[in-house]
Amino acid sequence: MLESVDLDAKCSKEDYKAAMADLDLRLGVLQRNLKDAGIPVLIVFEGWDASGKGMVLGRLLEAFDPRGYKVHHIAPPTEEESLHPAMWRFWNRTPAQGTIAIFNHSWYRQVVDDRFDNGLSGFALEAAYERIRIFERNLAEGGAIIVKFFLHISKKEQARRFRKLGKDKVFAWRVGKAEKRRHKHYDAYCEALESTFEETSRQEEPWTIVPATDERHSILTVARTLAETFERALARRAECSTGAVEFAPRHSSPLDGLDVSVRLPRTEYKQRLPELQEELRRLQYLCYVRRRPVVIAYEGWDAGGKGGNIKRMLRKLDPRGYEVIPIAAPQGDERTHHYLWRFWRALPKAGHFTVFDRTWYGRVLVERVEGFARSGDWMRAYSEINEFEQQLAESGAVVVKFWLHISKEEQLRRFNERQSTPAKQWKITEEDWRNREKWNQYWEAVSDMLDRTSTAYAPWTIIEGDDKCHARVKTLQTLVDRISKEVPALSEKDA
Amino acid sequence: MLESVDLDAKCSKEDYKAAMADLDLRLGVLQRNLKDAGIPVLIVFEGWDASGKGMVLGRLLEAFDPRGYKVHHIAPPTEEESLHPAMWRFWNRTPAQGTIAIFNHSWYRQVVDDRFDNGLSGFALEAAYERIRIFERNLAEGGAIIVKFFLHISKKEQARRFRKLGKDKVFAWRVGKAEKRRHKHYDAYCEALESTFEETSRQEEPWTIVPATDERHSILTVARTLAETFERALARRAECSTGAVEFAPRHSSPLDGLDVSVRLPRTEYKQRLPELQEELRRLQYLCYVRRRPVVIAYEGWDAGGKGGNIKRMLRKLDPRGYEVIPIAAPQGDERTHHYLWRFWRALPKAGHFTVFDRTWYGRVLVERVEGFARSGDWMRAYSEINEFEQQLAESGAVVVKFWLHISKEEQLRRFNERQSTPAKQWKITEEDWRNREKWNQYWEAVSDMLDRTSTAYAPWTIIEGDDKCHARVKTLQTLVDRISKEVPALSEKDA
Numbered sequence: 001m002l003e004s005v006d007l008d009a010k011c012s013k014e015d016y017k018a019a020m021a022d023l024d025l026r027l028g029v030l031q032r033n034l035k036d037a038g039i040p041v042l043i044v045f046e047g048w049d050a051s052g053k054g055m056v057l058g059r060l061l062e063a064f065d066p067r068g069y070k071v072h073h074i075a076p077p078t079e080e081e082s083l084h085p086a087m088w089r090f091w092n093r094t095p096a097q098g099t100i101a102i103f104n105h106s107w108y109r110q111v112v113d114d115r116f117d118n119g120l121s122g123f124a125l126e127a128a129y130e131r132i133r134i135f136e137r138n139l140a141e142g143g144a145i146i147v148k149f150f151l152h153i154s155k156k157e158q159a160r161r162f163r164k165l166g167k168d169k170v171f172a173w174r175v176g177k178a179e180k181r182r183h184k185h186y187d188a189y190c191e192a193l194e195s196t197f198e199e200t201s202r203q204e205e206p207w208t209i210v211p212a213t214d215e216r217h218s219i220l221t222v223a224r225t226l227a228e229t230f231e232r233a234l235a236r237r238a239e240c241s242t243g244a245v246e247f248a249p250r251h252s253s254p255l256d257g258l259d260v261s262v263r264l265p266r267t268e269y270k271q272r273l274p275e276l277q278e279e280l281r282r283l284q285y286l287c288y289v290r291r292r293p294v295v296i297a298y299e300g301w302d303a304g305g306k307g308g309n310i311k312r313m314l315r316k317l318d319p320r321g322y323e324v325i326p327i328a329a330p331q332g333d334e335r336t337h338h339y340l341w342r343f344w345r346a347l348p349k350a351g352h353f354t355v356f357d358r359t360w361y362g363r364v365l366v367e368r369v370e371g372f373a374r375s376g377d378w379m380r381a382y383s384e385i386n387e388f389e390q391q392l393a394e395s396g397a398v399v400v401k402f403w404l405h406i407s408k409e410e411q412l413r414r415f416n417e418r419q420s421t422p423a424k425q426w427k428i429t430e431e432d433w434r435n436r437e438k439w440n441q442y443w444e445a446v447s448d449m450l451d452r453t454s455t456a457y458a459p460w461t462i463i464e465g466d467d468k469c470h471a472r473v474k475t476l477q478t479l480v481d482r483i484s485k486e487v488p489a490l491s492e493k494d495a
Numbered sequence: 496m497l498e499s500v501d502l503d504a505k506c507s508k509e510d511y512k513a514a515m516a517d518l519d520l521r522l523g524v525l526q527r528n529l530k531d532a533g534i535p536v537l538i539v540f541e542g543w544d545a546s547g548k549g550m551v552l553g554r555l556l557e558a559f560d561p562r563g564y565k566v567h568h569i570a571p572p573t574e575e576e577s578l579h580p581a582m583w584r585f586w587n588r589t590p591a592q593g594t595i596a597i598f599n600h601s602w603y604r605q606v607v608d609d610r611f612d613n614g615l616s617g618f619a620l621e622a623a624y625e626r627i628r629i630f631e632r633n634l635a636e637g638g639a640i641i642v643k644f645f646l647h648i649s650k651k652e653q654a655r656r657f658r659k660l661g662k663d664k665v666f667a668w669r670v671g672k673a674e675k676r677r678h679k680h681y682d683a684y685c686e687a688l689e690s691t692f693e694e695t696s697r698q699e700e701p702w703t704i705v706p707a708t709d710e711r712h713s714i715l716t717v718a719r720t721l722a723e724t725f726e727r728a729l730a731r732r733a734e735c736s737t738g739a740v741e742f743a744p745r746h747s748s749p750l751d752g753l754d755v756s757v758r759l760p761r762t763e764y765k766q767r768l769p770e771l772q773e774e775l776r777r778l779q780y781l782c783y784v785r786r787r788p789v790v791i792a793y794e795g796w797d798a799g800g801k802g803g804n805i806k807r808m809l810r811k812l813d814p815r816g817y818e819v820i821p822i823a824a825p826q827g828d829e830r831t832h833h834y835l836w837r838f839w840r841a842l843p844k845a846g847h848f849t850v851f852d853r854t855w856y857g858r859v860l861v862e863r864v865e866g867f868a869r870s871g872d873w874m875r876a877y878s879e880i881n882e883f884e885q886q887l888a889e890s891g892a893v894v895v896k897f898w899l900h901i902s903k904e905e906q907l908r909r910f911n912e913r914q915s916t917p918a919k920q921w922k923i924t925e926e927d928w929r930n931r932e933k934w935n936q937y938w939e940a941v942s943d944m945l946d947r948t949s950t951a952y953a954p955w956t957i958i959e960g961d962d963k964c965h966a967r968v969k970t971l972q973t974l975v976d977r978i979s980k981e982v983p984a985l986s987e988k989d990a
Binding site: 080170286320357 | 527560561574575664777781821827985
């Protein structure tokens with residue numbers, strides 16, 4: 001793609017002025033239309049050093065209302081960022097509906113640099129591209145527009161610009177060792193870029209290579225491409241509609257034949273619970289030393305005993321090392337972002353535990369049953385969630401998922417108990433009773449979830465929950481087993 | 496305070512169980528009452544190494560609903576944090592109304608450590624305490640409850656606990672060099688702590704020294720203190736009401752006799768504007784190299800020309816180095832936090848520029864005039880704002896504030912022009928016309944603002960704005976002058 005670009009492309013001052021006067025107005029109107037339509041936009045600027053990214057970006061911003069965009073300058077990951085999965089820092093920066101996120105450098109910078117500086121290749125390189133594809137596809141299918149620019153100049157032109165910067169004390173520091181090294185290996189970088197463009201150009205998120213020798217020409221190319229892309233997206237949005245689809249009715253379920261009444265004698269509970277808590281406490285420090293994060297997902301029927309179960313699990317842990325994230329219906333910023341956004345943000349850093357009290361599975365449970373998500377959206381979610389959890393596992397996380405299962409009769413008993421106990425009344429609401437009426441629909445949704453998202457890297461464990469003692473010991477035992485299996489114990493060497 | 500603590504205090508298992516069963520229920524109810532009352536709570540845990548902070552905190556959390564609290568573990572500042580004013584990272588973590596922020600270590604840790612490790616003393620130490628007092632007073636006067644615990648054990652007890660930890664491979668790393676050094680200088684730390692308690696104990700935010708030799712006793716003390724503090728605060732809230740007060744009518748104003756009609760010939764404008772833009776571009780890099788942040792505050796009448804003025808100011812700057820923060824009526828999280836919270840969060844890091852398009856002065860302008868803030872609240876805001884800006888200046892920031900002043904006639908002309916120009920209609924709303932009717936009340940508020948918040952470290956510059964060319968050149972010139980004066984130019988040495 002780089003070879004076929006006409007680097008001599010130019011634009012006269014008069015043509016530029018006339019065209020930009022029009023484009024400034026058009027982009028201003030389009031920004032307001034995108035805002036009204038609730039469409040999030042990601043604009044990526046990549047390009048050679050000194051290709052004028054900052055200048056093009058600065059000029060472009062003049063067309064936009066600052067209340068509607070945010071510019072993100074992507075540097076190498078900070079220590080905090082490097083303790084999270086690779087795409088964490090980009091998910092954190094995804095735009096809300098109706099707003100524009102502009103990336104000066106992006107998720108591409110690191111991949112290309114890592115090929116040269118850290119020998120990224122083979123399967124690891126392929127995985128890095130796959131993460132990018134998943135990220136962009138997730139957002140695009142969630143309704144976002146993604147526009148990607150690469151500002152292209154020749155090696156000779158770059159040398160000329162470096163010399164000019166070097167002559168001025170105020171700017172000289174901008175051409176450092178890394179810039180000089182990249183310049184030296186210009187041709188090799190060209191190859192790496194070409195393969196990057198190939199790996200990551202879908203019809204929905206194509207690359208635009210901008211000839212950037214002439215400043216006016218490059219500004220105009222960017223502004224025009226944006227205006228046309230926005231116009232197409234708005235037109236598409238207007239004609240888009242999806243019909244409802246459903247899975248075929250199921251004949252069996254992973255929940256079939258489950259004995260929810262299994263009990264653990266109270267005396268045994270009193271002995272095993274503290275033992276397991278103590279064991280988990282030691283494993284928490286082991287994970288900390290080994291820098292392995294642990295993601296614990298709790299789902300279950302209303303009154304299934306999640307809260308009490310979580311408290312027992314955490315009882316002896318060091319609070320510096322864990323966080324409980326209770327998930328309710330999305331509020332504020334959560335409503336205007338991709339549904340996975342709030343979960344990405346809350347991921348533990350390496351060595352820490354995060355317990356989610358309800359999770360991203362809301363997409364295929366409550367949002368499906370209540371019709372909050374369109375069928376195309378929740379049907380796509382099974383694979384999106386699998387890809388999400390796979391990225392966690394790849395980053396070293398132990399991913400543990402519990403479904404707290406109780407019988408319909410036991411739920412009724414607990415609801416009634418809550419209603420009649422003053423200290424527990426706040427725990428039961430009208431909504432709980434309404435959900436209970438949809439027990440069968442939830443049963444279908446839970447069965448589909450267990451079928452479609454039990455993976456080798458993130459298996460579900462179904463917890464028989466009518467007896468709370470049994471449930472608590474089984475979750476703790478499962479967690480202890482999983483961590484013990486996945487995180488190597490300390491040996492003499494580690495001392 | 497430390498000497499008079501009975502370190503032998505103990506609690507029997509039976510007393511503990513009975514008392515905690517009651518306290519768990521009480522704290523659960525109180526948390527829900529605080530939520531309903533919209534009261535934010537900050538709980539600080541400080542204490543000796545191995546005094547059991549984590550354990551006490553972990554047990555305490557069992558009483559609370561995890562949807563209503565967040566635990567913050569305060570480590571030494573990260574690089575990102577150290578590029579901001581000292582209290583930035585704590586303002587970022589202040590709780591929303593009705594929620595609890597629990598600090599495991601806090602703003603106190605750094606001060607005490609700095610006294611030993613970095614020789615913090617004299618005026619610098621006094622300034623550090625003053626920042627803490629301002630922070631806590633701001634929050635308390637904004638309606639927050641602040642409870643501060645110090646977990647106290649004897650030197651001998653600490654030695655015993657260190658030995659025990661050291662014997663277990665899994666825990667041995669917890670007693671490192673810093674812990675041993677602090678243990679060695681236990682007595683000197685005692686003195687530093689005593690003076691810290693003295694400097695930072697107001698009636699509203701007192702310290703509670705918790706004898707922490709006995710685990711049960713320390714948990715009980717903390718739980719009981721919290722319950723009593725919450726109950727008192729809720730009772731106080733119920734009886735609290737403030738009468739309306741007002742300033743005496745003013746006889747003169749800093750706006751008197753201002754010639755808003757001053758003009759700059761178009762030819763001169765065309766020459767000076769690009770010169771100043773280029774000069775500012777160089778100063779931007781200078782600030783970057785010198786790690787000096789710049790905070791630029793724009794206020795002014797509706798249609799005063801802020802937007803166009805800001806665009807001209809930024810025209811040639813490197814977009815990696817600045818951010819424009821447009822301020823509208825608070826939304827979402829902004830509404831449920833202290834009014835200064837969103838401005839603290841948005842502060843530039845060292846070496847960067849932040850332009851606020853409208854600012855924290857909304858508290859004493861629109862919130863005062865429209866009655867969104869009670870009179871006690873906006874009257875207190877003048878000194879709160881001065882203290883805020885002083886902290887910015889102390890951290891090295893150049894603070895520049897512009898009031899864009901136009902005549903009432905010029906405003907009418909611009910309103911009408913917006914209304915009759917299709918491309919500008921979106922810029923004018925009913926609200927603008929309503930504000931215009933209150934011109935005189937705003938005049939009073941602006942005059943008070945200019946009088947009370949023009950300080951040596953953050954002076955106001957009034958910009959005569961009827962002629963946009965004059966206004967743009969004067970703001971740019973003012974900014975260039977201020978930075979040139981406050982940030983030393985590069986010399987041969989710096990090359």
